Amino acid sequence: MNILVCISHVPDTTSKINFVENDTQFDTNGVQFVINPNDEFGLTRAIWFKEKQGAQVHVIHVGTAPADPTLRKCLAIGADKAFRIDTPAIDGMAVAKELAAFVAENPYDLIIAGRESIDYNGAMVPGMLAALLDIAFVPNCVGLEVDGNNAVAEREIDGGREKLKGSLPMVIGGQKGLVEESDLKIPNMRGIMQARQKPFEVLSPKGSENTTKDVLFEKPAPKAAVKLVPADDIDQLIELLHKEANVI
DSSP states (O other): OEEEEEOOEEEOTTSOOOEETTTTEEOOTTOOEEEOHHHHHHHHHHHHHHHHHOOEEEEEEEEOGGGHHHHHHHHHHTOSEEEEEESOOOOHHHHHHHHHHHHHHSOOSEEEEESOOTTTOOOOHHHHHHHHHTOEEEEEEEEEEEETTEEEEEEEETTEEEEEEEESSEEEEEOTTSSOGGGOOOOOHHHHHHHTTSOEEEEOOOOOOOOOOOOOOOOOOOOOOOOOOOTTOHHHHHHHHHHTSOOO
8 A cells, every 4th residue: 555645834822923024924934843643643653554554654845954853854754755736835736736636646545644734734635635526535533544445434524423434435535543642653763764865846836836925924812811800790790791702
């Protein structure tokens, strides 16, 4: 089984976020970047298939050279080969088209992407990729078993979970539950050394057109000051909830 894992290169949630150029550009100075958590769950599940079923695991990213250390980490975790399509990831549809063009030339049995990236939270690329390739898609995937050409996937739905059966090829949008945080792999020294010898290809983009662009970034408004009400002053509390909070 050949597996392709789509990787996003995202800011660590502990990083301080700022914008430049009149709030039209994200300021990357001093920002620590990591593997998108939903993608890391998917990569870990792919490595499980490698260890248990002898699958070949490749990772791919649409973006520029600063993402290379993130892809090297994926190789150190256990992926066999990495690809980077050398174009900025500005628009979800353009990213999906670049990935689809790559897969059309290099077919895979299973394509694992994260449900969404934690920077833009668009949750669009996996579904668009599946549509462009005209293959099955399972979003919000929290369980996956593969036996030959048959797959059983489990996904979260409102109020519960749904189990689906289908045939490969397939695209899934993975998330926590596909594996647990305790299952995530930390690269060891041997993996880091081996990653230096594994294939890493930088590919030219197909020139997919961006149909959207970032116009302005804006931080959330700061939280208002807290008002403390004496425990025995119920009338004041009710008045504040009614006139200021507008909740009663």
